Amino acid sequence: MPQVTLTVNGKQHTVEVEGRTLLVELLREKLGLTGTHVGCDTSQCGACVVHMNGEAIKSCTILALQVDGAQVKTIEGLAAADGTLHPMQEMFREHHALQCGFCTPGMVMTAVDLVNAHPDGLTEKQIRDGLEGNLCRCTGYHNIVKAIAAAWPLMHGKSMPAAAE
Amino acid sequence: MAFDGIGASVRRREDARFLRGRGNYVDDMNRPGQVYAVIKRADRPHAKIAGIDTAAAAKAPGVLAVYVGSDMAAENIGGLPCGWQIHNKDGSPMAEPPHPVLAVGKVRHVGDPVAVVIAETKQQAKDAAELLSIDYQDLPVVATMQDALKPGAALVHDDAAGNLCYDWHLGDKTVVDDVFAKAAKVVKLELTNNRLVPNAMEPRAAVGECDPSSGDYTLYTTSQNPHVIRLLMGAFVLHIPENKLRVVAPDVGGGFGSKIYHYAEEAIVTWAAGKLKRPIKWTAERNESFITDAHGRDHVTTAEMALDAAGNFQALRVSTQANMGAYLSTFAPCIPTYLYATLLAGVYKTPLVYVEVKAVFTNTVPVDAYRGAGRPEATFLLERLVDVIAHDTGKDRVALRRQNFIPPDAFPYQTPVALQYDSGNYQATLDAALKTADFAGFESRRAAAKARGKLRGIGVSTYIEACGIAPSAVVGSLGARAGLYECANIRVHPTGSVTVYTGAHSHGQGHETTLAQLVVDQLGVPFEQVEIVHGDTDKIPFGMGTYGSRSLAVGGTAMVKAMDKIIAKGKKIAAHLMEASVDDIEFKDNKFTVAGTDKTKSLTEISLAAYVPHNYPIEELEPGLDETAFYDPKNFTFPAGCHVCEVEVDMETGMPEVVSFVAVDDVGRVINPMIVEGQVQGGVAQGVGQALLENAVYNENGQLVSGSFMDYTMPRAWDLPNIKVATEVTLCTHNPLGVKGCGEVGAIGSPPAVINAIVDALRDYNVRHLDMPATAPKLWAIMQSARPAMAAE
Numbered sequence: 001m002p003q004v005t006l007t008v009n010g011k012q013h014t015v016e017v018e019g020r021t022l023l024v025e026l027l028r029e030k031l032g033l034t035g036t037h038v039g040c041d042t043s044q045c046g047a048c049v050v051h052m053n054g055e056a057i058k059s060c061t062i063l064a065l066q067v068d069g070a071q072v073k074t075i076e077g078l079a080a081a082d083g084t085l086h087p088m089q090e091m092f093r094e095h096h097a098l099q100c101g102f103c104t105p106g107m108v109m110t111a112v113d114l115v116n117a118h119p120d121g122l123t124e125k126q127i128r129d130g131l132e133g134n135l136c137r138c139t140g141y142h143n144i145v146k147a148i149a150a151a152w153p154l155m156h157g158k159s160m161p162a163a164a165e
Numbered sequence: 166m167a168f169d170g171i172g173a174s175v176r177r178r179e180d181a182r183f184l185r186g187r188g189n190y191v192d193d194m195n196r197p198g199q200v201y202a203v204i205k206r207a208d209r210p211h212a213k214i215a216g217i218d219t220a221a222a223a224k225a226p227g228v229l230a231v232y233v234g235s236d237m238a239a240e241n242i243g244g245l246p247c248g249w250q251i252h253n254k255d256g257s258p259m260a261e262p263p264h265p266v267l268a269v270g271k272v273r274h275v276g277d278p279v280a281v282v283i284a285e286t287k288q289q290a291k292d293a294a295e296l297l298s299i300d301y302q303d304l305p306v307v308a309t310m311q312d313a314l315k316p317g318a319a320l321v322h323d324d325a326a327g328n329l330c331y332d333w334h335l336g337d338k339t340v341v342d343d344v345f346a347k348a349a350k351v352v353k354l355e356l357t358n359n360r361l362v363p364n365a366m367e368p369r370a371a372v373g374e375c376d377p378s379s380g381d382y383t384l385y386t387t388s389q390n391p392h393v394i395r396l397l398m399g400a401f402v403l404h405i406p407e408n409k410l411r412v413v414a415p416d417v418g419g420g421f422g423s424k425i426y427h428y429a430e431e432a433i434v435t436w437a438a439g440k441l442k443r444p445i446k447w448t449a450e451r452n453e454s455f456i457t458d459a460h461g462r463d464h465v466t467t468a469e470m471a472l473d474a475a476g477n478f479q480a481l482r483v484s485t486q487a488n489m490g491a492y493l494s495t496f497a498p499c500i501p502t503y504l505y506a507t508l509l510a511g512v513y514k515t516p517l518v519y520v521e522v523k524a525v526f527t528n529t530v531p532v533d534a535y536r537g538a539g540r541p542e543a544t545f546l547l548e549r550l551v552d553v554i555a556h557d558t559g560k561d562r563v564a565l566r567r568q569n570f571i572p573p574d575a576f577p578y579q580t581p582v583a584l585q586y587d588s589g590n591y592q593a594t595l596d597a598a599l600k601t602a603d604f605a606g607f608e609s610r611r612a613a614a615k616a617r618g619k620l621r622g623i624g625v626s627t628y629i630e631a632c633g634i635a636p637s638a639v640v641g642s643l644g645a646r647a648g649l650y651e652c653a654n655i656r657v658h659p660t661g662s663v664t665v666y667t668g669a670h671s672h673g674q675g676h677e678t679t680l681a682q683l684v685v686d687q688l689g690v691p692f693e694q695v696e697i698v699h700g701d702t703d704k705i706p707f708g709m710g711t712y713g714s715r716s717l718a719v720g721g722t723a724m725v726k727a728m729d730k731i732i733a734k735g736k737k738i739a740a741h742l743m744e745a746s747v748d749d750i751e752f753k754d755n756k757f758t759v760a761g762t763d764k765t766k767s768l769t770e771i772s773l774a775a776y777v778p779h780n781y782p783i784e785e786l787e788p789g790l791d792e793t794a795f796y797d798p799k800n801f802t803f804p805a806g807c808h809v810c811e812v813e814v815d816m817e818t819g820m821p822e823v824v825s826f827v828a829v830d831d832v833g834r835v836i837n838p839m840i841v842e843g844q845v846q847g848g849v850a851q852g853v854g855q856a857l858l859e860n861a862v863y864n865e866n867g868q869l870v871s872g873s874f875m876d877y878t879m880p881r882a883w884d885l886p887n888i889k890v891a892t893e894v895t896l897c898t899h900n901p902l903g904v905k906g907c908g909e910v911g912a913i914g915s916p917p918a919v920i921n922a923i924v925d926a927l928r929d930y931n932v933r934h935l936d937m938p939a940t941a942p943k944l945w946a947i948m949q950s951a952r953p954a955m956a957a958e
Contacts, residue, residue, distance in 0.1 A: 018288065020288070028193075034186070034190075034192075035186015035187065035188070036186070037190070038192075038368075039367065039368065040873075040874050041450045041451045041452055041873075042451065042874050044874035044879075045874060075185065075186035076187075078185075085184065092180070093176055093177070093180040094176065096176075096177065096839045096840065096842075096843045098180060098183055099843060099844075099847060100365070100367065100416075100418045100419040100673030101180075101182075101183030101184075101188050101418065101673070102365075102366040102418025104183050104184060105186050108184065128882040128883040128885075129882075132882070132883065134882075135366060135879050135881065136366065137364055137366050137419050137851070137879070138419055138673045138843075139843060139846060139847050139850070140846035140847045140848075140850030140851075140880075140885055141850065141885055142846045142885070142887055142888050143843060143846065144882070145882065145887075
């Protein structure tokens with residue numbers, strides 16, 4: 001069986017996988033990182049979103065072998081080493097942006113990438129458009145949008161430009 | 166210290182694990198020695214199974230076993246039971262055809278399970294399932310109720326003549342017909358309530374295991390009600406007594422009704438685990454969820470209102486066809502009857518109602534409760550009908566509602582359809598919603614929108630629902646085969662911390678927070694010292710689970726009753742320790758005090774004495790401070806409110822957009838406002854989804870053509886507006902918390918508000934009614950085919 005070597009949440013792993021093994025299967029089944037979820041089979045729901053080399057990807061839509069040599073961050077690796085929540089996690093909690101919690105890991109990982117990718121500000125419309133690839137059935141998105149807007153100033157260390165509000 | 170009792174928006178304690186990826190959902194579990202089940206399902210809607218060749222699959226790498234329906238039948242495994250029996254108009258019981266766990270003889274819908282392959286890995290099981298050869302002989306298909314009810318239609322079940330499950334009614338037809346014959350005006354509306362797929366984000370999953378030494382079974386399952394699953398599967402399907410069967414529903418990723426029912430896969434993995442003595446995991450792929458999770462709604466209805474000359478509602482006459490799908494799911498028969506017809510008085514003083522409901526078998530996935538369950542269908546009917554009456558009579562739609570409201574001083578109010586509303590104020594929620602939505606200023610917004618190429622409309626829905634289900638004796642007399650009480654066990658530990666074991670189940674509702682707030686309020690124990698345990702039949706004495714917005718009204722009340730017992734026992738211990746009369750002991754803020762003195766003992770001192778009973782009234786009182794209560798509600802609860810929706814329809818493309826949504830709901834006393842707001846927003850999102858986007862479509866060949874997230878339009882962030890939520894409170898009069906329930910109001914009240922807004926947007930085209938979902942192509946076609954009426958603008 002072929003081998004893949006990758007770094008997940010700062011720790012290097014070398015794992016034997018079948019050619020057809022998906023990254024999400026590697027994470028959940030081989031590495032025991034069950035925070036990343038599978039909610040569909042058509043790359044629509046985004047419950048499986050992780051970061052690969054700093055960008056959000058759907059881990060159900062990439063083969064484990066394609067990730068050889070990459071840096072992967074999952075929801076388990078987002079909080080600080082001392083356990084302090086990432087500002088996005090903290091704002092999701094503060095604004096009640098999760099209910100059943102199943103879409104949450106993917107939603108948070110997408111949201112972090114969305115905020116990182118918009119250093120000049122983020123409008124509500126940009127947030128809603130940016131969540132295109134993530135489904136939530138519980139919240140109606142209202143509080144997710146609020147949480148992401150609230151995390152932006154914390155992540156960028158400045159207040160949201162007025163034009164973006 | 167922050168206030169975290171009743172009324173505080175306490176941030177949720179469950180979030181800590183969910184946000185760190187440390188939730189514990191069924192598919193996250195892996196048991197030692199675990200193997201995997203993959204289920205081979207019918208790829209056609211109706212066929213005889215002439216033969217199944219399992220030889221190649223059984224020999225495939227890693228395969229441990231292949232089972233088919235006859236293997237289970239040979240071991241006398243029962244069919245999946247139905248929990249509710251409806252009686253026909255003539256008093257005879259409904260048709261209740263068998264529902265085998267694995268198909269026997271025939272398949273009846275696409276997705277019907279035919280065989281299970283169990284292998285060392287999931288991939289091996291999937292590969293082997295491809296090697297199964299099933300010899301089908303196709304049978305004629307009835308994919309819609311219309312087809313199923315045609316004379317001579319193919320039968321889904323040989324013993325359900327005419328594909329009829331039941332033909333039921335409520336009310337006095339003769340009296341109602343007489344009122345219609347004499348009415349000044351009759352307004353008639355035909356409508357459909359579109360079929361929906363619940364689509365909780367977590368696909369269903371189950372892990373069955375059997376301890377080889379004790380023979381005890383454990384099922385880990387994505388359920389809203391583990392005790393109900395233990396009862397149904399143990400007693401009716403696998404014949405395992407409760408003492409040998411544990412059912413665990415850990416973190417569950419959304420339910421919305423679809424995880425109430427006992428599903429075949431739960432029985433399959435448990436039964437097979439007993440045979441193979443290996444833990445067996447099954448996890449649905451989303452395409453399986455679409456064709457196996459019970460669907461929702463799917464009604465076709467004719468409704469008529471008789472009015473007097475002044476516009477007072479005199480009588481309502483309703484005839485509904487309700488799709489049951491191919492088999493009866495656990496609670497399917499009660500949805501279009503006792504959760505639908507009994508709500509048809511709505512918030513109105515209509516004195517007479519007659520409803521008849523035909524439940525119909527078709528070659529489709531079973532249909533059962535989905536968020537709101539019967540009540541959204543009733544509300545859509547009523548709130549559309551009222552707008553259509555306004556349209557047909559030229560009356561103002563808001564004034565017409567006010568004129569016919571049950572007035573605030575009329576409670577308790579006995580409706581003509583069995584329910585007795587205990588409290589409410591429909592004027593107050595309407596007034597508040599209209600004000601928040603600036604209803605009065607709408608016309609200027611409409612004019613401004615038109616200048617931008619948008620048709621803007623505003624819609625109002627004034628709804629009620631019946632939840633907090635339900636008094637056992639009442640539902641028993643109506644055909645329920647279970648009681649609907651709830652159980653709570655409150656354990657005050659020796660050092661004063663508290664564990665609550667509740668039969669309610671949280672799958673997103675935030676019980677670990679809200680229920681802890683009840684303990685903070687009643688026992689004065691700090692929030693951090695309260696633990697809520699749910700979802701495990703080995704830990705919780707009993708429970709009926711969470712659905713029908715019942716967790717607080719029924720489960721919360723059971724907790725209050727158990728805490729009352731804790732306080733009563735604590736007073737006896739305190740009286741002994743402080744050498745006072747029990748009657749003189751008061752309990753407040755975590756302290757037992759001798760009235761009128763400064764003598765006091767904390768709950769911790771009392772609990773320590775209860776577990777270390779050296780100085781203790783041991784002759785009269787048992788040690789320990791651990792009390793259980795079962796609470797059977799006295800009535801349903803009746804949340805009500807007003808939703809106001811504003812839409813814009815693009816004049817070029819027909820694309821609708823919800824631009825404003827206001828929900829003012831009376832859910833009784835609010836324990837955690839933040840959580841209530843979130844529940845309403847989520848419900849509204851599902852209601853907007855039903856109104857504008859979602860539709861489970863079967864083609865004439867019985868294939869679900871909207872069977873994936875690429876075809877079935879789930880609401881995304883860009884489809885929804887900000888949802889403004891406010892509450893008005895009238896207390897429930899028959900439970901000590903005064904709570905009514907908030908889980909379903911959003912999905913119940915919102916669909917007609919959206920459609921009323923769409924119809925209003927199209928007022929120049931003289932549209933009287935539109936069925937859901939109101940998609941862009943549908944709206945575009947209306948704008949193309951109809952010449953705008955010469956409106957005043």
